[in-house]
Structure formats: C-alpha cells, structure tokens
Amino acid sequence: MDTNIPVTSQPRIVIVGCGFAGLRLAKDLADSPVQVVVIDRNNYHNFQPLLYQVATGALEADSIAYPIRKIFAGQKNFFFRMTGVQHVDTARNTVITSIGEIRYDHLVLATGSLTNFFGIESIERNAMQIKSIPNALNLRSYLFQNFEKALLKENPEERQALLNVVIVGGGPTGVEIAGSLAEMRKDVLPKDYPELDLRQMEIYLVEAGPAVLGPMSKDSQEKAKRYLEDKNIHVRLNTSVKRFEDCRAYVSDTEFIRTENLIWAAGVNGAEVPGLPAEVVARNKRISVNNWNRVEGQTNVYAIGDVANMVTEDMPRGFPMLAPVAIQQAEQLADNFKRLLRGDAPVPFKYFNKGSMAIVGRNKAVVDLPGDKHFGGFFGWLTWLFVHLMTLVGFRNKVVTFIDWAFSYVSSDRALRLIIRPYKRTDFKDDKGKATAEHNAQTPQYNPSVPSPDAEVVGR
Structure with missing residues (x-):
C-alpha cells in the first residue's frame, strides 16, 4: 500500500x-x-520567479532547478516519491x-x-504559457523557430506575424518577460539575424486593468510603465485579449494584433x-x-x-x-x-509583508518596502538581483546564475539561443500532463487571405 x-x-x-x-x-x-x-x-524543485529568463535565453534550465533528493540528502526522516x-x-x-x-x-x-485561461478556448489552445520549465523551454524554442521562419517569408504580413510578440498580463511575469524580450530585440537578435529588420518587431504588453503591477504602489506602477515605454514596448491598459486564432490576437470584436507569439501571463x-x-x-x-x-x-x-x-x-x-x-x-x-x-494549541498564521519587487530590464527595477517606501532604477535592480540570487536553492545554482548574469551585463549578450528540442503545437501538453492533440490539430496557421470583415489591424 x-x-x-x-x-x-x-x-x-x-x-x-x-x-x-x-x-x-x-x-x-x-x-x-x-x-x-x-x-x-518532478524530481526537482523549480525556482519559478526566474522561468522567464530561461524562456528568453538568459539562463539555462538547470540554473533554476535543483534535485529534490539532493536538497534533502542526510535528512533521515525524509522520503520522496516521484x-x-x-x-x-x-x-x-x-x-x-x-x-x-x-x-x-x-x-x-x-x-x-x-x-487560468478564463474559459477562452482559443487562447488555451494556441497561446504559450510560462508556469514550468518545459513551458519555458518550449517558449524559447518557439520564438527562435519563428525568427528562422521569418527569414524565409516574402509576404510582409506573414513575416510581421512571426516577429510580433503579445504578452497578456501586466503582473510581474508579464512585465519581466516584456522587458527581457525588448533587450533581446535591441542587443541579441540583430547579431543573429542581420537579414531581418528588427525594428519591425513589435512587443505588446496587454493588461485588462488600469495599471501594470496592480498589487504594487502607484509610484512603482508609474515607474514600471515608463521603463517599459522607454524600451519601445506598447503598453495597452484597460485592454483584454478576447480570442487568439488565425494568428490574430483580438483585443475587440474587430481590432486585432498580428502575431504568431502570444504569451499568456494573465492569471x-x-x-x-x-x-x-x-x-x-x-x-x-x-x-x-x-x-x-x-x-x-x-x-x-x-x-x-x-x-x-x-x-x-x-x-x-x-x-x-x-x-x-x-x-x-x-x-x-x-x-x-x-x-x-x-500537546499545545496551534497558533494562527500572521503574514509579515517584507515588500514586493519587479524587474523591467538592465538597471531598471521597482521595489516596494513596508512603511510606504519605494525606490527603483539601478538600486532597485541590484536589490532584485541580490534577493533572487540568495533565494535560489543550491550553491552551484547561485554561482552559475551569478556568472551568467555578469556575462550578460558586460557583453549585452545571451549565449543560450539554442533550439535543442524543436517545439510544435502538437507536442503541447497541459499543466496536468494530458495531451491536447485533438485541440492542436485544429491550430490555425496564418493565412492573410482569410477574410476578417471590418477588422482593424493594430500597429503593423
């Protein structure tokens, strides 16, 4: 038993x-x-706050994962079953x-x-998510595969759909991955794809609420929005994506953004x-x-x-x-x-709020501390790096992550642009590990000839 x-x-x-x-x-x-x-x-502990860096090539997966059995080595009362x-x-x-x-x-x-896809089937079927290491590796492969495809496209609308990225959700995950992609667009992709005009790559951050980083202070929200816009990210507030099909992310019944790359970080x-x-x-x-x-x-x-x-x-x-x-x-x-x-009575839980933070990119982060204290910029960025580095499990992971961050900061480059396991939507598995091939078989490919009456294209 x-x-x-x-x-x-x-x-x-x-x-x-x-x-x-x-x-x-x-x-x-x-x-x-x-x-x-x-x-x-899984047989490993996954440090979820840094998944977006795996997805964008800043870190390798084993930098944020650590074997469970190794964590508890020597704990005599511990048993693990995968x-x-x-x-x-x-x-x-x-x-x-x-x-x-x-x-x-x-x-x-x-x-x-x-x-949580909020019951929107077309998004659940076609969008990328970032809740696990396999998700992050799939997203990284999918993005670079689409850049490779864009080199071969003569049709400008098809090429634009492959280059554009739409991130849905303006919480920390959405903000952080948007900032990371913007830095890739500026410093990394032009080196790998000189034949592509990366100025055509549009990054959209779509948030249903009135501000990004909703739980944080107004000061941090405004700073983060300014940092994002300084990186030429289109921040769309009070906007939600209604559906995602035929490589169009519809923000209303008639208005859409052309994209093959929709990243769902909304709930x-x-x-x-x-x-x-x-x-x-x-x-x-x-x-x-x-x-x-x-x-x-x-x-x-x-x-x-x-x-x-x-x-x-x-x-x-x-x-x-x-x-x-x-x-x-x-x-x-x-x-x-x-x-x-x-034989003593239990004590009720009492939460001590130590603050919250989010990073937007190099030298740009926002931090809220108890006592209505807020700061950002370079000092906020250093604080974010230190807290996340110290929270990582395992000495090796701390060292490897620090070295990778230092290399990226000095060189403005990311070495992990490998498509090791090519991603296909038919390979997609949901969070419970069940195959959804019956849905993926219906995944539409971009076809500019498909009519969309009265549809208005957002941006390019």
Whole structure:
C-alpha cells in the first residue's frame, strides 16, 4: 500500500508538492519525531520567479532547478516519491497516486497553481504559457523557430506575424518577460539575424486593468510603465485579449494584433486535488483553510501556498499567491505540527509583508518596502538581483546564475539561443500532463487571405 515507504511508530506527514511551501515545510520538520513523505511529479524543485529568463535565453534550465533528493540528502526522516496524485481519500487517510496508495496521518497540500485561461478556448489552445520549465523551454524554442521562419517569408504580413510578440498580463511575469524580450530585440537578435529588420518587431504588453503591477504602489506602477515605454514596448491598459486564432490576437470584436507569439501571463488558478468536498473549493479553485491552514471540515488535512485560500479581515479575498506567503505559511505550519506533538494549541498564521519587487530590464527595477517606501532604477535592480540570487536553492545554482548574469551585463549578450528540442503545437501538453492533440490539430496557421470583415489591424 505504501510504495515501499517504511512503516514506523512516528506520525506520517505527507506533503504533496515541492514548491516553495512544500520544500520549506519538509526542511523545517527535519528534526521532528515525524516521518516526512514528499510527493511531486518532478524530481526537482523549480525556482519559478526566474522561468522567464530561461524562456528568453538568459539562463539555462538547470540554473533554476535543483534535485529534490539532493536538497534533502542526510535528512533521515525524509522520503520522496516521484508520482502524480490522482485523488485523495480522506475517509481512509490515503493518497491515491499513479504508483500506488500512500497512507498518511497528516496530509499537506502544497500543489501550487495552474494557468487560468478564463474559459477562452482559443487562447488555451494556441497561446504559450510560462508556469514550468518545459513551458519555458518550449517558449524559447518557439520564438527562435519563428525568427528562422521569418527569414524565409516574402509576404510582409506573414513575416510581421512571426516577429510580433503579445504578452497578456501586466503582473510581474508579464512585465519581466516584456522587458527581457525588448533587450533581446535591441542587443541579441540583430547579431543573429542581420537579414531581418528588427525594428519591425513589435512587443505588446496587454493588461485588462488600469495599471501594470496592480498589487504594487502607484509610484512603482508609474515607474514600471515608463521603463517599459522607454524600451519601445506598447503598453495597452484597460485592454483584454478576447480570442487568439488565425494568428490574430483580438483585443475587440474587430481590432486585432498580428502575431504568431502570444504569451499568456494573465492569471492563475489553484491546483486543487480531487477528492476533497466541493464546498471547500473556493474561487479560482483554491482550497478554503482556517487560520492555521487546516482545510475547512477536516481534522488532519492542510493546504499551504498558492492553493490555500485563507480569508481574514485584512485579506477578505485571501492572501496573494506569492512565494513569501507560501514560505511563511510553511514555517508556521511546521511550528504548529511541533506544538501538536507537544500537546499545545496551534497558533494562527500572521503574514509579515517584507515588500514586493519587479524587474523591467538592465538597471531598471521597482521595489516596494513596508512603511510606504519605494525606490527603483539601478538600486532597485541590484536589490532584485541580490534577493533572487540568495533565494535560489543550491550553491552551484547561485554561482552559475551569478556568472551568467555578469556575462550578460558586460557583453549585452545571451549565449543560450539554442533550439535543442524543436517545439510544435502538437507536442503541447497541459499543466496536468494530458495531451491536447485533438485541440492542436485544429491550430490555425496564418493565412492573410482569410477574410476578417471590418477588422482593424493594430500597429503593423
């Protein structure tokens, strides 16, 4: 039943997911008299904040990933099984996985989040996303493949569609990838593609709200927008993409942007686990928990991180889906497990906001700190680099990332422009690993002869 996990007299805590929350919880329980079992469908921890740099060739994938077994080497109470969870049987205290059943005394769901396409099928079918390392590698390959195709096109509309990039979502991911692509357009692509007029490459950042970086201060929002526009990025606020088909990103029923490259960074859902009662699944598929992260109506099931929906007076819509929230919830839950083992009452979670930040490009970043303090520019950029470098898991990853960043800064170049695994839309797999070939077979190719009555082209 237990996939060769030894049975002991110690309580078993099963953690599903080894992102920021699951990783911290498992590490904080290292010296506790419990058995820690981590389940993840990957054998590595992925540092998601730097995925966009993998997608744009600034970093290689192994710079932001670290083997789970190596992280916990020497932790005697730790066991890992690489598998996907099919559902949870709370009546039997059992997790059903693709390799068998795993019993638990306490279950912690730290499954993170999935891309939210808001029910727009054409976008889910055709857009690129950036939630995982395979996503980032696919995006990198797809972009460079399209540059190669653009060299061969005589039709200016076909060539323009291959060059243009539309990023949907003005949060940190959207802002950061837009800035990174703009630097590629300026410093990298002209060296590789001198036959192309890269001035024709248009980058659009489309945001449905009134400002980029919505959760940040107005000062940081305005700075970030100015930095983006200084890089010749078209920032479209109060605008949403309605559909994406025939290589046209429609921002209204009649107005579209020609592009083969639409990057969706507009929203996320919680990665819920089947088997929990429907009433505990809140908006955006997050799981409702109380103030010590226990799932409502359950006695030994918990949720932390992005998948947890903890509503308080200060956070009536739940805590934001951010790494600092996930890490602090994991730390508090580890402390509460230790309290339970001693027979003490658990302590409610209290979030300490250490601030937020986003990078737009070289020497350009914005930082918000507690106490209504804001700064940006070069100092903000250095702060962003230092915080992310120190947060990376593994000494090797820190060193390699620092060297790559230093090389890029000095040379204004990126060496990782390799199409190692050519990407095809028919190879696309969704976040749950299920093939969507039936959708991809219908993926339209750009055809300028397809009529679009009264359609207005945005830009080129």
